[in-house]
Amino acid sequence: MTTGKQNTVAAAPQDGAGQPDRREIRAVILGLMIVLGLGAIDQSIVATALPRIVSDLGGITHLSWVVSAYVLASTSTMPLYGKLSDQYGRKPLIYVAILIFLLGSVLSGAAQSLLQLIIFRAIQGIGAGGLLPLAQIIIGDLVPPAQRGRSQGSIAAVFAVCSVIGPVLGGVITDLLSWHWIFYVNLPVGAVALVMIGRALKRPHQSHSRRIDYLGAALLTISTTSFLLVLALGGSEWPWNSPNIIGLVALALVAGIFFVFHVRREPEPVLPLDLFNNRTFVIASVVMALAFMGMLGASLFFPLFFQVVMGVSAAHSGFLTGPLMIGVVISSMVNGRVLLPRSGRYKPAQVFGLTLATIAFAVLSWGAATSQGFVVIEPAVFALGLGLGLVMPNMTIAVQNALPFTHRGVGTATLAFFRSLGGLIGVTGSGAILARQVSGMNLPPLTEGNVGALANVSPETQAAALVVYRRAVATTFTAGTIIVLLALIVLFFLPEVPLRTHHGEHKDQPGKR
Known part of the structure; x- marks a missing residue:
């Protein structure tokens, strides 16, 4: 480990003098729970509105991609958020994640075709990929492991509750307003989360490197996305032995092999x-x-x-x-x-x-x-x-x-x-x-x-x-x-x-x- 990294560990908020008080911890966790609620409720609330979306936009044969695009984008970006938060700090990255999620929400609500909605849902998923990991990371920064069970349990509770109320809320919003509002409703909630986190999360983060591994990030994203596409499309859209699936498997393997060779030589790899x-x-x-x-x-x-x-x-x-x-x-x-x-x-x-x-x-x-x-x-x-x-x-x-x-x-x-x-x-x-x-x-x-x-x-x-x-x-x-x-x-x-x-x-x- 380099000297710069060692200094980071010492300078990070880990010593007894820099411990956050309970009030600060509660305020941050409350803001994080709102953030998690945004991402957790999105999937179930959108699934409820899919029939109405089809009746307005058509394209039923590709309807599943409204959900799949979001899942693929959020899953493939998770490791990137983690690494960038280690380099640049948690607060800037969770701001980025929330803002991208809200941008995708606005665009999705304004979509005029199913193709537009799929693309905008992918943008929303890119933001959602940072919500859960960054919330867990921030809690890990604030609360020592022996005291962390209550906070981590709250995260699981948020996901569970949102999965139950999501379908109900989606049905109510779709019936009373329109399916567009299942996306617009994210805006005021996201704004509250941004304000709460901005006021409560004040712990300094000493970044240890400003170098970004662009090539590693690209190779990791290509390999991961190709593999996820195989899972999403294989046996449904395309047969498992089709040239398209075989090509995606080959792309995932080649990008993965190049990624492994790259990170062995990269001083600050993305993973x-x-x-x-x-x-x-x-x-x-x-x-x-x-x-x-x-x-x-x-x-x-x-x-x-x-x-x-x-x-x-x-x-x-x-x-x-x-x-x-x-x-x-x-x-x-x-x-x-x-x-x-x-x-x-x-x-x-x-x-x-x-x-x-x-x-x-x-x-x-x-x-x-x-x-x-x-x-x-x-x-x-x-x-x-x-x-x-x-x-x-x-x-x-x-x-x-x-x-x-x-x-x-x-x-x-x-x-x-x-x-x-x-x-x-x-x-x-x-x-x-x-x-x-x-x-x-x-x-x-x-x-x-x-x-x-x-x-x-x-x-x-x-x-x-x-x-x-x-x-x-x-x-x-x-x-x-x-x-x-x-x-x-x-x-x-x-x-x-x-x-x-x-x-x-x-x-x-x-x-x-």
């Missing part, structure tokens, strides 16, 4: 490879990717399962999915306020959480395959949320606790990137499983938006479709069980690094071995 020498970071990234791969891959079909297999209405299916998020909120808050402060250890709660999630997935798989009722399904959904709510906050704390200050930003953002990447792989994989199960059965292709298609077929076909879709959803739950079990196995190799009670560095960090 330092020595991050992957840290055992805690590597294991945490694998566990987070697997956990969210299983969760998003299976939970994607909860509404379909409730509406088609269990026979409830679309409105009621939303309430039946609610226990998942309620479980996440409860476990996140209990972990942050009780378990972590009392034990000072992050690993036991995660082991218990993934064990509980594995059992819950297994019960869901059995319940779906054997036609069990809500008395079995709903407690399993709730238990799944309880288990997974113990993983994300603790894992972020584990990584921030094990990394040096100069890598905290890029490490936290890259962990969020692997989490999102795992979720995308899970969604793609579960969709492929469902498609394979129903292929060749001459059944109407069902999605959450057209579950009523079965009403137009014969009773015999309806009965056959019910059996096929029940088995298909049970298979996705089985896949989720296996994936989360793998995450649990990997988790046992995670080092238990003692949590720091201050912002100083460990003299000896076992997580690096």
Whole structure:
């Protein structure tokens, strides 16, 4: 480590004299929760308005790109925000992220065609890519690891609550005003967040380098985006063996190889490879990717399962999915306020959480395959949320606790990137499983938006479709069980690094071995 970097660690707000008071911490976290609410609620609120958007703009065959463009842009930019915040400070970067998000919101609300909306949603996603990582990084700067559980639990709670109220809010705004206002409503909320963060976040950041690795950033973005496009388009827009998919895979590999060669020679790379020498970071990234791969891959079909297999209405299916998020909120808050402060250890709660999630997935798989009722399904959904709510906050704390200050930003953002990447792989994989199960059965292709298609077929076909879709959803739950079990196995190799009670560095960090 160079002398300049060492001075940065010493000069950063880590010493006891420079500790922020509780009032400052509360004000910053409140502003960050508003910022997180912007990004968290956007996906669900937009999904609700998609039918109205199609009726106004047309282009139903490319409608999914309204969501996909946002997800791809936000996921691919996460590591960049982390590294740039290490170089230039957290406050300028979160300003940039919010302003880009709001710019994309204004443009999306003014879109006059579906192509314009897709492009503007990508711009919005570029801003959204910095919201979650930077919020976690700023909390990591202000609060020592041993005291960080409550703050990180609040982040999980914000995401869970927003995922529940988003569809309701989207429907209300679309009905009372128009779909344009689901984007415009971000403006006053974003303005409040900017003002609150500007007033509350006053901690100085001593940047250690002003050098920007433009080539590394370009190669990383090209490789990541190409791989994400393969996940988004493969098997749906283009066959897996099509020249387009093969070309994207080749581009992702070539750009990735060049990126690795480049960062080995670059003195200040956009993604330092020595991050992957840290055992805690590597294991945490694998566990987070697997956990969210299983969760998003299976939970994607909860509404379909409730509406088609269990026979409830679309409105009621939303309430039946609610226990998942309620479980996440409860476990996140209990972990942050009780378990972590009392034990000072992050690993036991995660082991218990993934064990509980594995059992819950297994019960869901059995319940779906054997036609069990809500008395079995709903407690399993709730238990799944309880288990997974113990993983994300603790894992972020584990990584921030094990990394040096100069890598905290890029490490936290890259962990969020692997989490999102795992979720995308899970969604793609579960969709492929469902498609394979129903292929060749001459059944109407069902999605959450057209579950009523079965009403137009014969009773015999309806009965056959019910059996096929029940088995298909049970298979996705089985896949989720296996994936989360793998995450649990990997988790046992995670080092238990003692949590720091201050912002100083460990003299000896076992997580690096």
